[in-house]
Amino acid sequence: MAWTLSVEDLGYLAIGCAMLGSGGGGEPHYAVTLLKAILARGAEIRIIDPSELSDDALAVNVGFVGAPITLTEKLIMDGEIVQAIAAMRGRLNAPIDALIAAEIGGFNGLVPLIAAGLTGLPVIDADGMGRAFPRSDHVTFAICGLSAVPTVVSGEGGETVVIENASTAKAEALVRALSVAMGSKCFSVDYPLSGRDVRAHAVPRTVSLARDIGRYLRDAASAPGDPFETLRAALRVRWGLSCELLFEGSITAREHDTKGGFDVGTAIVKRAGNVDDTLRIDFQNEFLVAWKDGNAVASTPDIISVLDSHTLLPITSDAIRYGQRVKVVAMSAPALMRTPRALEVVGPRAFGYDIDYRPVDTRHHAQ
Incomplete structure (x- = not known):
């Protein structure tokens, strides 16, 4: 059930993530440009099903925080992603086995794929929202009572902040404040999860859903008849x-x-x-x-x-x-x-x- 990201997948994922973003999550097409460059360098980006994780596997939730318009105006630096994941690995004193999207919607739906290409870690075919929402404590993990801390926040200038001993709501408020201080954009790694947690509390197979939605929208736009009805039927029949x-x-x-x-x-x-x-x-x-x-x-x-x-x-x-x-x-x-x-x-x-x-x-x- 695992699959490897291809260049062809990127266009579909950008469209599907934009649809699931409900208008937010950031413009995904800039992420496609980054991913094309990463794949061209020979990186292999694997997407694995939640069922492939062992109960004790360690996954972390990743994504950018800030106003979506900022993500279209400021470049993403490799260092802010790599340093935050490395800092979380050091804080947990354990190897990280996989990455998961905080939200599948918009730009953030593709961020774990970028992080995977930079670190070699696989991406779980799931996320914490099944769409996009404004705050990091809107994820299913928080709703189900899991803790966001430790949380690592990094900025484009190389600064790294670790948040400890905070409630999930307080961690969200601190991350939001740090985002503003770092130029309305920061990279966040939070919600350390076991494989058991992922299967119980994540929205499953949303990376595959985003890819399929992208295909449906492309096919529907060129299909005879009412294109919306083509899209509607595909979503109902194939995904319910x-x-x-x-x-x-x-x-x-x-x-x-x-x-x-x-x-x-x-x-x-x-x-x-x-x-x-x-x-x-x-x-x-x-x-x-x-x-x-x-x-x-x-x-x-x-x-x-x-x-x-x-x-x-x-x-x-x-x-x-x-x-x-x-x-x-x-x-x-x-x-x-x-x-x-x-x-x-x-x-x-x-x-x-x-x-x-x-x-x-x-x-x-x-x-």
Whole structure:
């Protein structure tokens, strides 16, 4: 069930990770450029199934922290990745057996592959969210009660910070503050996990899912008939996922600000020929709630994505621009993110919205 990353996989993974990012996680195409260079140097990057880990294997959670727009403006340095993993290995005084993504969405879905190419470690076909979320304590590992510490944070200037003896919430706050201090971008290694932990608490086979979604979107865009229906059918048949079209129109406004390391704002979509028919999408790095006529038609933890109407390529929240023709879609969240315990952390109320979560697969959407 293990597989080796190829150059052909990269394009599919970039698209799939962007879709699963729900608008956040950072623009993945820069990561593709880095990975192409790493593969060209002869690196072999292996993706292994969670079932291949021994119970006592040691894995660590890796990813960049910061505002997504920063990741498009600042170069990633090999040293900040390698030094953080080496520091975690030294702190744990044990060999690290594998890497796992904090989130499969966006740029961060590809970061473990970059780290694998630099260190020779394999990447687990799983992640901690099944999508992207704004904070590092939004991972399934935290929701299930596992500790984030020790946490190692590294910056582009060579600085390395180890966080000890902190609650998971406090570790997240410290990492977020360090991210701001390090230029709104830092690399984090946290949540030391056993193989047993990974199988019990990670969202499985999401690297493979991202690769498949990329293929589906490419195939759907060139298929005869309704391309969205082609995508929808493939996700339902092959992965058992619901994907619904919420709205189609043009972007007429986007307001945003960077606050505390997050890109926060709203986007407005209007249907052609009817200026009163609009959809509003709120985001905090990721798209959190879609509103129509004052009612929430989709919300976190379901995956709200904005796709280019012609190409079906996902558009991240920081890349939304006036005049883009888009389809707004919602895909069902992983089961681990839909439990009552998870909804307390990643449901709409956790982000300050006075609404209950209604799964996309239970709704009927007027388009």
